[in-house]
Amino acid sequence: MDKAQISGILDEVGTLLELKGENPFKSRAFHNAARLLSGITEDITVLVESGDIRKIKGIGESTAKIISDLVLTGKSPDHESLKKGFPPGIFDMMKIQGMGPKKVAFLYKKMKISSVDGLEKAAKAGKLEKLEGFGKKTEENILLGIEQLRKYSSKFHINVAEQASQAIFEVVKSHTGTIRAEIAGSLRRRKETIGDIDIVVSAKPKDVKAIMKSFVDHPSVERVTGEGETKSSVVLQSGINCDLRVVDDAEFPFALNYFTGSKEHNVRIRSLARDHGWTLNEYAFTALEAGRKGPKAKKIPVCRTEADIYKAVGLSYVEPELREDTGEIEAAASGKLPNLVTYNDIRGTFHCHTNYSDGHNTLAEMAVGAQKLGWEYLGIADHSKIAAYANGLSEERVKKQHKEIDTLNDSFNDFRLFEGTEVDILTNGDLDFSDKVLSTFDYVVASVHSNFKLSEADMTKRILKALKNKHVTILGHLTGRLLLERDGYPLNQTEIINAAADLGKIIEINAHPMRLDLDWRMVRYAISKGVMIAINPDSHVVSGLTDVRYGVGIARKGWCEKKDILNTRTTKQIESYLKR
């Protein structure tokens, strides 16, 4: 049983305890353990067998036992016996907005309702409103929630959420009463998928009402789901929930920090505040009441920005992209936060197509576009011959393209086009060009574009074989596990990363903005193994060039140091790397 499955079961145990009405801290301990487990990169079996699993802070006796049982036998008696109390459909019921453990457990006990369908039936028949603690409104909300769940059961890709937020955010931000405004939440943290959009605004009390009105009246709003004095919630036409929170300007950094999250990160920051003798909420630091345990409260510093808040609790400023409680607190406390990559660090990209294959722009246009972005180089990697759907290049056309690139390069002073290819990895692991042809390129990106339906073992074998070809520089768009439901493919990522480490190859992780869901654990694992990686970003946004669609570059900050990213290197360094 793998890490993800075990983590899922720990989460389930936590939820089952909630349903049973157990001590909330108890259930949280299991959810916590689930999260911790999904974040580790070590081999879970090794951790269990060595007993080191107990060394992870937050994994105690009970959680360790469940993990060990699952690793060693594939089953956990504790989990099994808990499950007996509740049918599986219960978990789906918990996904409905407004349905928490108390209501779900109550309905199950009182009405024997154990599925979303059963709940819908009961609500439609008006059976719920008569129940204690329920009413007409609750019943209506449950039906709405079910509808919502079916329509938008998944999260939204960041590019969808970003687009959906733009217009309404602009209106709120440019309101005359608005002092400061920021998008918060997972969108600010640049997660690959977004649950809802959070907007935080500061304003004088007299302006709050008008700002709220501009928000709920916005044309992109489909439905208003909540409207209070400081907070309003709407569903946008795109189906994404959007919350607006308006606070006093002095409270703004606290609110921004709070609503940016993540929840786990916030919990840690609040603990640190308590260590200083304060409590922290979304408005301010407040001194703990006298007589409470803990050190004597220190004087509370004035905080005008988020950086001031971090400084107050003894941390250096933590970038939103890092706020997941995956080591950033410790790093910030000891001054060891990574020097993050930003858009400005990109010197060029390597996975770019032109109108030779399925791109839209000519070589010359691409070169001009890259220079406009201040880049030093651009790697051209059009498709190989077998990619008929993408107008892949024959050997003759490769020669023609090289000639054209050479001519263009002669005309540049501080810029260079690299001659690359994105060669197809055939089903048997061979490459679509002969070694002789491959040797004529500056670099080679090898990618899988066909026959996705292989077994994990066969796909892994296929890719490993291609990776071993001495001409291959970069393994193209290795997909994350999360893509599987769409057009990703199964493969043993660990094995491939290990091989890349041995062979000194670069891995391009992830693919395309429209099917983007980066697995950062994989990224961290690759970095831990010393594999040079290139993150394939949503480069539509980065470049403004229609054709740098597949830019191998870092388009967002992440838990990566600049030194880890190929694209931050200068042309000279790149040249020497490619010639190795």
Add this chain to the structure above:
DNA sequence: GCCGTTTTCGGCCCGACTGTTTTCAGTCG
């Protein structure tokens, strides 16, 4: 259930909003 250079017991982050209630529980983030 987990944790601990103050603790092996007693804490564990905190508030807004909703819908049901006449003071609060449940849910959410």
